[in-house]
Amino acid sequence: MARRQDDRNTTLLALTSSALLLPAYQGALADAQPEFTEVGMRYSKYNEDDITAKKAFGGDSERYDIDVAQFHLLAPVADDWSFALDVAWEDMSGASPWFVGESTSGDPKVIMSGASIEDTRTEVSGTTRYYFDRGNVGVNYTHSDEDDYESNAGGVDGAFNSADGLTTYSGALSVSHDVIDLTQGSVPTNTLHDSKDITSVWGGVSRIISKRALVRFGLGYTYRDGFLTDPYKYRDNRPDEREEWTLSAGYRQFFDRQNAALHVDYRYFDDDWDVASHTIDVAWQQNLAHDFRLTPFVRYYSQHEAEFFNNIADTDDRYFADDYRLSAFGAFSYGLRVQRDFGNWSVNADAERYKTDESWGVYSGDESPGLVDFWRYGIGLNYKFK
Numbered sequence: 001m002a003r004r005q006d007d008r009n010t011t012l013l014a015l016t017s018s019a020l021l022l023p024a025y026q027g028a029l030a031d032a033q034p035e036f037t038e039v040g041m042r043y044s045k046y047n048e049d050d051i052t053a054k055k056a057f058g059g060d061s062e063r064y065d066i067d068v069a070q071f072h073l074l075a076p077v078a079d080d081w082s083f084a085l086d087v088a089w090e091d092m093s094g095a096s097p098w099f100v101g102e103s104t105s106g107d108p109k110v111i112m113s114g115a116s117i118e119d120t121r122t123e124v125s126g127t128t129r130y131y132f133d134r135g136n137v138g139v140n141y142t143h144s145d146e147d148d149y150e151s152n153a154g155g156v157d158g159a160f161n162s163a164d165g166l167t168t169y170s171g172a173l174s175v176s177h178d179v180i181d182l183t184q185g186s187v188p189t190n191t192l193h194d195s196k197d198i199t200s201v202w203g204g205v206s207r208i209i210s211k212r213a214l215v216r217f218g219l220g221y222t223y224r225d226g227f228l229t230d231p232y233k234y235r236d237n238r239p240d241e242r243e244e245w246t247l248s249a250g251y252r253q254f255f256d257r258q259n260a261a262l263h264v265d266y267r268y269f270d271d272d273w274d275v276a277s278h279t280i281d282v283a284w285q286q287n288l289a290h291d292f293r294l295t296p297f298v299r300y301y302s303q304h305e306a307e308f309f310n311n312i313a314d315t316d317d318r319y320f321a322d323d324y325r326l327s328a329f330g331a332f333s334y335g336l337r338v339q340r341d342f343g344n345w346s347v348n349a350d351a352e353r354y355k356t357d358e359s360w361g362v363y364s365g366d367e368s369p370g371l372v373d374f375w376r377y378g379i380g381l382n383y384k385f386k
Contacts, residue, residue: 033076033131035386040072042380048094048372055369056110057101063372064094072382082129090121090146097370099234100311100322108311110370113232121146135160140174151178153198166208170218174200182231189231196226204248212254220246235313236321244271260286263297274307275326278362291341301331304363311366324372328365331356335376346382351375 048063073085098113122145129138137158144151155174161167176198182189204218222244229238250265263283270276283297305328308319335352354374358367 033080034074034082035076037075037385038073038382039385040070040380040382042068042070042072042378044068044070044376044378046374046376048374051097051110051112051370056112057103058112061112062094064092064096067091070380077128080131082131084125084127084129086123086125086127088121088123090123092119092121096232097322097324098232100369102312108366108369111234119147121149134163135168142176148182149178149180151176153177168206170202170204170206172200172202174198178226180227180231188234190229190233190236191227191231194227194231196224196228198225199223202246212256214252216248216250218246218248220244220248222246230321230323233321233323236323237319238308238321239273239319242271242273244269246270258286260284273326275304276363277301277303293337293339293341295337295339296335297337298334299332301333302361302363303330304328304361305365309366311368322368322370324368324370327358327368327371328361328363329356329358329368329371330360330362332360344384344386346384347380348382349377349379351377 044067046064046066046068048065051061051063053059067090069089071085071087073083075083077083095112097110099111100108101111103109123142124144125140125142127138127140129136135158138156140153140155140157142151142153144153153174153176155172157170157172159168159170162169178196178198180191180194180196182192200220200222202218202220204216206214206216208214222242224242224244226240228240228242230236247268248266250263252261252263254261261284263281263285265279265281267279268277269279278301280300281297282299283295285293285295287293306321306326308317309321309323309326309328310317311322313320313322331354333352333354335350337348337350339346339348352375354372354376356371356373358365358371
């Protein structure tokens, strides 16, 4: 019986646990209060490729490096409650695109801010969750603070299972208030003090369609209001409102013979800035001997440019941005996650490569010289108090 129970847990874990997981799946494992207290630490490194002299004035230039340390605590409280605490520390340094100019040959080139950006960020998040017979509900508060930016956010989410246990209905609502207080550095900014508010609502449903497969669907809406311009980009001027919609779908299939699970997710994004995007995630979670788990994954992303994006500013335009994040482009990322469980301990590591190019997208548009490629690495350690 113990072996059968282990097999069933392995199947469920492979179907539901993944870094690609979307909110609709949270209810599948969250109906029961956690039995043990879990503590985890994680370190991640994010490193952008240098921008070359072909795309930037002044020759090759370094870009962003970010070091991230994270702490996680999840503990049962009383009979039907749990509490989770998450703390993250980020240290950022490097240079970013300031604006795009026209070279003597007529090609757009980036003028970098210079290696003058130094910033740290601390984020603390607490979640209290109540569990009942057919679901759960949680309340969350998050505070984030960095040198020139402060954010306070709160949210509530819940999941409810059908009587037969095969369908889970999930929903979430969150609001945040962000305050921008800039210190004028070597690069002039668009403002010294401003604020913005963000409200998001999400709903989803997941359905177990067989002993080894489940599907899920989700809809989301976000409304942003306030200062939405990037204060560190020259001539950047964006609308002070933005409405966003997302449609997502996913599929999980466990294969007994291979002792592995296929994860496939799709997400469509659209907004009133004329930005639209498609994201496809595919992962294969392979269980191995000695409690090893390998998960190779690949992701494709394609984006339509914002209606006011242009590499070179037109003084007649009301709004303007040459930010590569609002341009048309396509991106591929691929990587590997590794996890090893032994006793009460679990060790995990992952690596990801991200590459972009305007020609890889399904939408046409002006190619931004500021498109970014990067590497990301991470390693974590978890312990359960049984």
